Amino acid sequence: MSEYTIPNLKNACKVLQMIADSQQPLTMSHIADTLSLPRSTVFRILTTLCEQGWLFREEKSYRLGGALIGLGRKAINSSTINQLARPFLKEVTELTGETSQLAMLSGKRTVILEVEDSPHPLAAHSRPGTEADIHCSASGKVLMAFGSESDTQKVLGSLSFERHTGKTITDRSAFESELERIRSAGYAIDEQEYHEGIRCIAVPVFENAQSASYSIGITASTHRFTRRKIKGFAKILQDAATQLGSHIA
Incomplete structure (x- = not known):
């Protein structure tokens, strides 16, 4: 000490x-x-x-x-990565019409750092500072898939795999198989695993060639964000993530 x-x-x-x-x-x-x-x-x-x-x-x-809420908001607002990400999130939302967000791992959960809201009146909205379980959020899954091996194994051992919907992955072996699919695809999907009627997609943002520290994602209702849009949204997110990564590398 x-x-x-x-x-x-x-x-x-x-x-x-x-x-x-x-x-x-x-x-x-x-x-x-x-x-x-x-x-x-x-x-x-x-x-x-x-x-x-x-x-x-x-x-x-x-x-x-409650005092931690204000403290957390101040920490988030003062973050350089938030300022860098805002124009890219804005572009993603303009191209897709859906809410986009920047996220990172925080212990056994993910935390949203920045949000660009969808213009739709009935849209999925999460405020900066919102936390989510790793095993059933697109941001959590993609950060586990593309994070450092040591960090991934450490977090895996602490996950409780709580069920949120009938589609939530509740088994470590199945989750590890999901991570392999994500590494192959280059993006992660929350297929109504956290909330019924909500689909999310997230891609990694690399600061270096080895691992991802952040993710950029989209959250929307399944009514608008249909499965046929997944690949198109993935391409838009990957382009934004590459540009953001080049600014923070």
Whole structure:
């Protein structure tokens, strides 16, 4: 450990990350046992984070607090990659008529960094900062397929493969086969795996020749985004991803 590291601040970061990664509120005892920390230490950390608005207490459990929303938005808005991606997302949406987004991996989930909304009144909209499960989102799947091998294997071991619809992949072996198909095709499809009636497509954005750090994708209703449009949308996204990649390499 660095001589400049503050142990309890580091522990507070671990507590925040653990709660952020959980899909349900966590109790103090569960956090302390999982992180192998004294309960008194965890209690003080949780109390302080609640006072600052970073956590919210629900009876005996804790979840993320509202103060993190503003912090996250500021972090996203200040990102250079967002500024670089905006004109390319705008072009994708103009060419397809559908909502486009930039995303990246964040622990065991993907997070949307930037969005260009579709002009259609009934369109799929997700705001920057929205997170999604990796195994059933086009962005998550494509980033796993084209990410570094070590990172992919690490994340694979932590996925719970929760079912969202009847088409959700819920088995690791089937998911790994899906990743192979994605590598061959060059793009990933969320075939109503997250929400019924919603189809998504995403392609990798390479900063270097080895792995992808970001993805560009489209989200739309299956009524407008029919399967016959997949290859055309894939080509538009790949062209945008190549251009964006050349700006950040």
